[in-house]
Amino acid sequence: MARIRKAGRAGRAVVAVAVAALLGGAVAGCGGGGADAEADPDAAFAVRTSPFADRLAKLPARVEGGTVVVGATDAPHTVRVLVDPHCGYCAKFERTGGEALLKLAGDGGLKVEYVLASFLDERGSGSGIAVNALRASVDKGKFAEYQAALFASQPKGRFTDELLLRIADGVPGLRGAGDFDKAVAEQTYKAWVGEAAEAFRATGARGTPQVLLDGKPLPARAAGSIFDGAALAAALKEAGVGG
Numbered sequence: 001m002a003r004i005r006k007a008g009r010a011g012r013a014v015v016a017v018a019v020a021a022l023l024g025g026a027v028a029g030c031g032g033g034g035a036d037a038e039a040d041p042d043a044a045f046a047v048r049t050s051p052f053a054d055r056l057a058k059l060p061a062r063v064e065g066g067t068v069v070v071g072a073t074d075a076p077h078t079v080r081v082l083v084d085p086h087c088g089y090c091a092k093f094e095r096t097g098g099e100a101l102l103k104l105a106g107d108g109g110l111k112v113e114y115v116l117a118s119f120l121d122e123r124g125s126g127s128g129i130a131v132n133a134l135r136a137s138v139d140k141g142k143f144a145e146y147q148a149a150l151f152a153s154q155p156k157g158r159f160t161d162e163l164l165l166r167i168a169d170g171v172p173g174l175r176g177a178g179d180f181d182k183a184v185a186e187q188t189y190k191a192w193v194g195e196a197a198e199a200f201r202a203t204g205a206r207g208t209p210q211v212l213l214d215g216k217p218l219p220a221r222a223a224g225s226i227f228d229g230a231a232l233a234a235a236l237k238e239a240g241v242g243g
Contacts (some may be wrong), residue, residue, distance in 0.1 A: 029207045030087035030120065048152040055106055061143035064113070067198030068134070068194070070102065070144050071111030077241050079110050082200060082210040084117040085134070085150060086159065090118035093209040093226055094151040100229040100236075103145060109242045114147070117200040117208055118193060126159030129184070131193045133164045136183035142174045146175040161185055213239060 050077050061070045067080075080102055084092040116134060118127035130150060137146035146168065153167045161184050168174045168184075175181055183189065203210075211218060211226050218226075219237060225231035236242055 029063050029089050029209060030084055035144065046153065047149075047166050047170050049149050056144040056148055057142075058101060059102060059106055059144040061138050061141070063135070063138055063192075066115070066195040066197075068114045068116065068138055068143055069111055070114065071105035072108055073111070075105070075108060075111040077110040077214055078113055079236075080113045080115060080212040080215070082115045082117060082203060082208050084120045084125075084127050084208045085130035086120045086127045086154065087208045090209045091151040091154045093211075094148065096229040097211070097226040097232040098148070099153075100233040102148075104233070104236065104242050107242070110236075115200050115203065116193075116196045117205075118197055119200070125160055128189060128190075128193050130159045130160065130164060131196055132187050132189045133168070133180075133184050135189040135192050135196075136180050137168075137171075137174060139183075140174050140176065140180055142171050145171045146174060147177075151171075213241070 003236040019232060059070050060072070061068055063069075081098070081101070083093070101112050103112070105112050116131045118131050134143065134147055134150065137143045149167050149170050151162075153163075153170075155163055164184055165175065168180060187193075209226065211232075213236065218239070225235050233242065
């Protein structure tokens with residue numbers, strides 16, 4: 001990640017081009033070396049919940065190594081999704097393409113393997129503590145709901161424990177008896193955050209979001225559709241995923 005940390009304006013342009021190429025024509029993504037997060041953690045922040053929360057509540061999630069997998073273990077296809085919690089383009093993807101993927105996961109057509117990066121933490125985004133909170137939500141059976149709410153509520157400023165708990169208030173049963181709150185406050189899964197970061201580095205990716213189907217990039221003509229739910233669903237159907 002040293003090359004990402006040292007990237008200046010020219011370096012950021014290279015990262016943007018690399019991300020666009022890896023996305024098969026998508027015009028933008030999040031790479032390292034961007035601007036610092038706003039100093040005010042409440043800047044442009046409002047808690048929002050997912051419009052399809054009821055459907056998300058039914059999706060099982062489990063930790064497998066440095067990833068979180070959503071969907072049935074015997075699903076015939078695996079879609080790997082690389083995201084950083086503070087990446088604005090990841091939030092855009094989750095509102096559109098992410099919904100399409102989770103619908104297919106709910107129908108049993110695929111499982112979604114999330115690689116939760118935190119490279120934007122190098123610019124003060126709070127991505128690391130957000131990944132810790134996401135990992136804690138798995139233990140409560142609330143990962144899919146919480147992740148959707150987290151991206152929908154993504155702050156312009158950095159993530160803080162307070163904001164992460166405010167987002168959790170919108171997910172019924174997540175805070176409960178307080179074990180989730182404790183995991184957030186004590187960064188219980190800090191070591192796992194490092195494991196997830198290593199899983200991201202191992203992919204060789206230079207930015208987020210990225211989507212791989214059964215270990216391979218989507219066809220170049222279709223990969224740019226990740227920001228359009230209907231187009232992504234159509235591209236996956238063409239690849240044999242879904243009815």
